[in-house]
Amino acid sequence: MRKILFESLTKTPLTEPAPGEADAEISALAIQLDHAARARLGRSLSIREVDAGSCNGCELEIHALSNAFYDLERFGLRFVASPRHADVLLVTGPVTRNMSEALLRTYQAIPAPKWVVAVGACAYDGGLFAGGYACLGGVAAVVPVDLYIPGCPPTPTALLKGLLALMANGRARVPL
Amino acid sequence: MPTLSDIITTGRVIEAHRPYPRVVVSASLWQTLISRLSHGESTLLGLWGDADAVHMALLDEREGGVIVATALTGEGPIPSVSRVHPPALRLERTLRDLFGIELAELPDTRPWLDHGRWGLRNPLARYAEAAGEPTSYPFLGAEGEGLHQIPVGPVHAGIIEPGHFRFTANGETVVRLEERLGYTHKGVESLMAGASIEQAARLAGRTSGDSTVAYAFAFARAVEAALGIDVPLRALWLRALMAELERLANHFGDIGAICNDAAFALLHAHTSVLRERVLRAAAACFGHRLMMDCITPGGVAGDLTPEGAGQIRELADIAGKAFPALVELYDNTASLQDRTVGTGILNPTLARQYGCGGCVGRASGRNFDVRRNLAYAPYDSLRFEVPVRGEGDVNARVWIRIQEVQQSLALIEQILDAMPTDGTLRASVGATGKPAEGLALVEGFRGDILAWVRLGADGCVDRCHLRDPSWFQWPLLEAAIEGNIVADFPLCNKSFNCSYSGHDL
Numbered sequence A: 001m002r003k004i005l006f007e008s009l010t011k012t013p014l015t016e017p018a019p020g021e022a023d024a025e026i027s028a029l030a031i032q033l034d035h036a037a038r039a040r041l042g043r044s045l046s047i048r049e050v051d052a053g054s055c056n057g058c059e060l061e062i063h064a065l066s067n068a069f070y071d072l073e074r075f076g077l078r079f080v081a082s083p084r085h086a087d088v089l090l091v092t093g094p095v096t097r098n099m100s101e102a103l104l105r106t107y108q109a110i111p112a113p114k115w116v117v118a119v120g121a122c123a124y125d126g127g128l129f130a131g132g133y134a135c136l137g138g139v140a141a142v143v144p145v146d147l148y149i150p151g152c153p154p155t156p157t158a159l160l161k162g163l164l165a166l167m168a169n170g171r172a173r174v175p176l
Numbered sequence B: 001m002p003t004l005s006d007i008i009t010t011g012r013v014i015e016a017h018r019p020y021p022r023v024v025v026s027a028s029l030w031q032t033l034i035s036r037l038s039h040g041e042s043t044l045l046g047l048w049g050d051a052d053a054v055h056m057a058l059l060d061e062r063e064g065g066v067i068v069a070t071a072l073t074g075e076g077p078i079p080s081v082s083r084v085h086p087p088a089l090r091l092e093r094t095l096r097d098l099f100g101i102e103l104a105e106l107p108d109t110r111p112w113l114d115h116g117r118w119g120l121r122n123p124l125a126r127y128a129e130a131a132g133e134p135t136s137y138p139f140l141g142a143e144g145e146g147l148h149q150i151p152v153g154p155v156h157a158g159i160i161e162p163g164h165f166r167f168t169a170n171g172e173t174v175v176r177l178e179e180r181l182g183y184t185h186k187g188v189e190s191l192m193a194g195a196s197i198e199q200a201a202r203l204a205g206r207t208s209g210d211s212t213v214a215y216a217f218a219f220a221r222a223v224e225a226a227l228g229i230d231v232p233l234r235a236l237w238l239r240a241l242m243a244e245l246e247r248l249a250n251h252f253g254d255i256g257a258i259c260n261d262a263a264f265a266l267l268h269a270h271t272s273v274l275r276e277r278v279l280r281a282a283a284a285c286f287g288h289r290l291m292m293d294c295i296t297p298g299g300v301a302g303d304l305t306p307e308g309a310g311q312i313r314e315l316a317d318i319a320g321k322a323f324p325a326l327v328e329l330y331d332n333t334a335s336l337q338d339r340t341v342g343t344g345i346l347n348p349t350l351a352r353q354y355g356c357g358g359c360v361g362r363a364s365g366r367n368f369d370v371r372r373n374l375a376y377a378p379y380d381s382l383r384f385e386v387p388v389r390g391e392g393d394v395n396a397r398v399w400i401r402i403q404e405v406q407q408s409l410a411l412i413e414q415i416l417d418a419m420p421t422d423g424t425l426r427a428s429v430g431a432t433g434k435p436a437e438g439l440a441l442v443e444g445f446r447g448d449i450l451a452w453v454r455l456g457a458d459g460c461v462d463r464c465h466l467r468d469p470s471w472f473q474w475p476l477l478e479a480a481i482e483g484n485i486v487a488d489f490p491l492c493n494k495s496f497n498c499s500y501s502g503h504d505l
């Protein structure tokens, strides 16, 4: 273990902002997010993720936000285990009927002010799963949505961009 | 001992079914097949419903033969398989939920995927019925002094899929775990009925996002088998390349995540970097990080450029150099080994009985990999080993993944070296004017995925069934956790890494 730890001391970090368009995008995001997030919530924003019946593709990319390349926490954004600790509810999936109550209860457990971000084509309008007996067809059918991040699944960069957009324009909603 | 094909001599053979035979069997032959299953003489590959029939796919592991047996509902209640062969239980509960088919002596008649929230009952039956209110779900009992229950989910603390776990514990020790799944049921099979082949392929590729390549591969092969399509050679090799990249990305992710659940974040950080590199290479070469919709019935969606091939070689090189140090780290960290060795042991007898595939089965002595046992192109002309271990604990499941990473890296190089350069990438897929049926098995990173499809005369999907490997792994997680401490559940669960979405469909 020592070898690996020592190596990490001498190697340059993988975390980007390196050259290239996407990387420039991320570093620009970092600055804007910093101002907006601080103005509203101090230094950090806590996110609670709920899978409302996704295919798991969206979760994989949300996970990727925490890897060394994107390093989500440097932006003051972090995932929390309890909705009680969250500011943002990040929802994926077409909202299956079997998950609708759990989604609503999680939303209700988040203290105001709170924001809802719908991630992926499914969360927008049910995507490919719309129209069946088993799905409600989008997050907005159950909880009010502040922001939609498109993609199937959205790339980690798109997710970062989206969260920034929320910070710049989000309006806190009155709790139900 | 007679083989499966010796037994299926009576019954009506369905000519349209390819490449394996499908036979409509009598009640007595169905009974014989069930009793073979219960004696371990064949392995259950899948069990699914139809408007007026139940189909059962069986494997004879010695002979390597696969057959699909069909029992018709019109001739009295069909005998339950799970009455004597428990691996069929959840599949039977599901076909009862979806089709309303009553099976004789089904040992557990609680609904499985149906949580009473769809507004209708038996959605895939000819005539679905309106349904009332959701009812409460009676969990199995566990009684005794000092026992308490811990309900967990469907929303979990981490970023994972939804499912409910009901633990009964005595102090820290788990006495019984009962899973309740179905939360992510999206009605994939009903959405597929009547869909065009293209639309159905997109749905198949979203059955379980982490296995999108494997699902698209399995669905495509089932359609191609049904229609008798020959896929261009280069497309076949590109498919295998994508499949190995997907396996690599997932195994990197899982090895790290298992260690992370033992609070060893360093390995997780390093394997996440490798995973990200795989996804970036995939995006650069195939236009999508997870390679969704890159395999299509008839072939593949796009070609690999020489630069792309170079990028993948570079990736394999970087990963090949970085990985050994991580393996060494895993092996030499006593505090980590303390958590993984001897934890969550899955008994090899159970793994065999359940026909448990993937790393989970191979870590418990089940020497089975579709790429070899029911080899399909181009794996029939590739060299690779199938690692198998006998301990069945978390550590063994980590090691199988480690060895499979090494195999996949070697396979990727072989594929790049030997891939034919011929330019066509896609054969045309069109209606043949008559109904056609196909079955395919593909080895995903989680194990064997079964895809079964019946196409109508118009070339649209009439019925499609996709069976995730998790069906035969989830029940075993309940067995593996027994006697372990509650705090080791995340570790055991991650080392199985069953799919919720793939299971719930």
Ligand code: SF4
Pocket: A053, A054, A055, A056, A057, A058, A092, A093, A094, A119, A120, A121, A122, A123, A127, A151, A152, A153, A154, B206, B209
């Ligand atoms: S948007 Fe795409 S990746 Fe995300 S859950 Fe839906 S199908 Fe899966």
